[in-house]
Amino acid sequence: MDVDFVCAFADRPPGRLTRRDVARALLAVPSGVALVALPDLRRALLAAGNPLSRAFWDSAKATLGSIEAGVATVGDVQRWLESTGTEPILMTPGYFVWPEEDERGPVAAEMHRRLVAHLEERVAAGAIDPDALAGGDPEARAAYEELQERWLATALPDGRTPEQAVNDEQDEELFAAWDEEEAFALAELRRILGDLPRRPEPPAAELDAAGARLRELLAEPGYPANVLRACAGLDDRPMPRDDRELWLTVAAGVAGPIADLPESGDELVEFADLERRLSEEDLTLANLCAIQHADWLAAVTALARLGPGVLASPERIARLIAESEDIESEEQDEEELEATEGFFASVVPLWACLGIVDAGGVLTPLGWWGLPEALERAWTPAE
Template sequence: MDLDFVCAHAGRPAADLTRRDVVRALLAVPSGVALVALPDLRRSLLAAGNPLSAPFWESAKATLGAIESGSATVGDVQRWLESTGTEPLLLTRSFFVWPEEDERGPAAGEMYRRLVAHLEERVAEGEIDPDALARGEAAAREAYEDLQEHWLNSPLPDGRVPVVEVGDEQDAELFAAWDEEEAFALGELRRILADLPEPVRPAAELRAAGTRLREVLAAPGYPGNVLRACAGYEGEPLPDDDEELWLTVTAGIAGPAADLSEDDDDEEPAAGEDGLGHEDGVLASLCAIHHADWLAVVAALARRGPGVLASPERIARLIAESDDIDVDMDDPEDLEAAEMLFGSVTPLWASLGIVDRNEILTPLGHWGLPRALERAWSPSA
């Protein structure tokens, strides 16, 4: 490693290299190699008219030595990089986090480069003191954090706000990935169901379940408030058709359409240790269940038919043993997590007649669960 390597890595001539450029190049090679190269690199930069400073070189030697000895943490290394004065903070006070370099979209990439350029200007103007940052001075660090927080949340000349631009892009990427995963899961569900006999529609059971469901949805509190949120029913008239109502609510359990309404929030009991009321905790659990887990469970129940146990414990085991998904659940904690999440599902299923009081799958559940899941994953018309 030499000055030519640093220049090539940074894409700048020696006279224009920043502390950040040098640190990123040093971190791009093994720490032992970087330590050996430090003296020659320092002399080369001095000869190029860009000597940097004694505090910088001292911080470089100390941090690289700690990395080589194994005593440096990831946080220590990140802090050293940020002490260069032109490195965007990994985590801001408002909990904004930049995407990883290889995961940044066009907007994130542009905003990141703009912030680096802004910080370089502030260093040149003397507003940021990299030596004070390298020495770990608290006031300098606080000012550095304030400056970045202000830039991220202030409009650019064209009116765009960096934190909004990056957040919107990440949301769009997340939704696209979600849609892709859902479409794949839907295709797999249809493939599995195509090989199974068509269950008989249990008309009497469906009619009775529809009557009970209307009573549950009209009543205050749990489970009606959660089921209303799952289906997206916020006061409008319910469908007259029992099948339409039942399938919509059942599908909503696999993909809740809304949060609790303000009226339902007022009815919640005091929050538990996780800071959520019971109903909010149930909705959070439903939203945390992966497409693959739903696919594994419903496929297994569709194959086994009415009479099979569908308790949270059994469901967790069905996921772990599924040949329909690629999942590694050898760790007992993974089974416990799945059991906990589906512990929020089975009581809702019971209120819909999908399972009975002993958590046994009913003919209605066997007929309706696959249809409801297909509805949950089908694109809206």
């Protein structure tokens, strides 16, 4: 490693290299190699008229030495890199987090470059003191953090706010990945069901009765009616008039919740209290949203194969998922099984409200027919 390596790594001539450029290049090679190269690198930059500072070189030697000794943490190394004065803080005090370098989309990469350029301007203007940062000065660090948070929240000439632009891009990527996973799960569900005998649809009288019971339940206050309404999105739209349609809408909502619980002033006050325990409603919705597509697929296809009369308790469902050949998964330990069981402990009571399982947690003929239908509906994109 030499100055030519650093220049190629940073795509800058020796006279324009920053502390960040040198630090990133040093971290790109084994720590032992970087330590050996430090003296020659320092002399080369001094000869190029860009000596940096003694504080930087001392901090580089100390950090690389800690890495070589195996005592430096990831946080220690990140903090040192940030102390160069032009490295964006990985997580700001306001909890904005930059994506990892190899995971940044075009917008995040652009905004990161813009912030680096802004910080270089502030260092040149004397508004940032890298030596104070390298020395661990708390006031310098606080000012450095505040400067970055202000930049992130300030609109650019084109009207974009950097923080919001990065967050929007990450949301789009997350939604796209979710849609792709859901489309794959839907295709697998249809493939598996296509290989199974057709399940008979319940008699109309049975569906009408289930629909009537469901309408009565949904009119009640509190749990579980409020959760079922939220899952089906019925707080913001009227109930379907057809009982079959209503039943499938609510059953699909359990597998793919459409909305959250409506908020009231009292609920907002309670939410601000971090010491409070989650209500049954909040815990139920959190568990429903935590269940992965693969787990829903494994559970529902297993029940479709086994048919009415099979036990569909949370414990049994967790085992069915762990033993499923319909999904690719590593062998689960007891802790993972308990987590899956805990998620479905919120599902089974809702299934009981719909008549999918009986009071003993046994799959009913209605559930045998309706669960796969509801899951397919939950994963089918709205037209």
